[in-house]
Amino acid sequence: MTVSILVPSSLVREAEDKREATRKIGYVARAATVFRADRLVVFPDGEGERRWGGGFVETVLRYAATPPYLRKEAWGTRSELEYAGVLPPLRAPSQTGSESDDSGSTRQGIVTEVGPDGRVRVNCGLQHPISLVVPPKMEVDEGERVTVRISSREPVRAKLVDEPISVLSIHRMDLSEALGREDAGVRVATSRFGENLTTSRLGSLAGRIERDGMTVAFGAPERGLPAMLDGVTVERVAPAGQREDGESDEGDSSHINVEPGAPSRFDLWLNTVPNQGSKVVRTEEAIVASLACLTLPE
Secondary structure: OOEEEEEEOOOOOOOOOHHHHHHHHHHHHHHHHHOOOOEEEEEOOHHHOOOOOHHHHHHHHHHHOOOHHHHHHHHOOOHHHOOHHHOOOOOOHHHHOEOOOOOOEEEEEEEEEEOOOOEEEEEOOOOOOEEEEOOOOOOOOOOOEEEEEEEEEOOEEEEEEOOOOOOOEEEEOOHHHHHOOOOOOEEEEEEEEEEEOOHHHHHHHHHHHHHHOEEEEOOEOOEOHHHHOOOEEEEEEOOOOEOOOOOEOOOOEEEEEEOOOOOOOOOEEEEOOOOOOOOOOOHHHHHHHHHHHHOOOO
């Protein structure tokens, strides 16, 4: 099952400073990791951006998804990463080394030097970069990320393997492109004006999501998805108990109205926190609440 999370470039629009913005992005990366998301996409919302836009969000996310032992080598010093120290640790197997009973642990490395004899030096978080033989039919360049299988640390025994490690990949693309991917699966838009997610509704979705995967999109603080998308509006509906003077005994209700042919098409509009006790659910909170339900096995 492939799980993709879509967040807008306006994700940190309410942050008071860069430190707070960085921390918020870290919480998003952490939530994506906890629920084993495969892909985290930043889509443009230029009208909603303020001090820190999509470039900042993407850079901090990519840094957070990089194993700590590779960050200095891969990133150096950048202004966007001034407060990277506040990022919570992800502790994903791809960052700490995935243990296997029969073949040691696999971890990410970065090629620091390519030699003329079919060997390369790789930084993979050991005390020093190690010299490894490049397998046949595998080509690597300096600065490239590679997979290293470590069978022993004392003495060091390791080898390059031509296979990917399951990692959280970070992308920046248009919403329509992300929704149009072949592996998009069930395309879900989250909004407090969507259909309430209930146990019965979740039961009918679980099998489909487990089979096809899903792509889940989230809005930004004080700027939900309907405000970002052309052809999508919030329609207010007077309940049956409305009085003749126009006042309602039960309060107005609202729902999503999608015009025919609207460019950003979702399979479902869901309210994944139907009984929210706060006026605003933050994006990182919405991700946790949504994926905790939508990733449940059938």
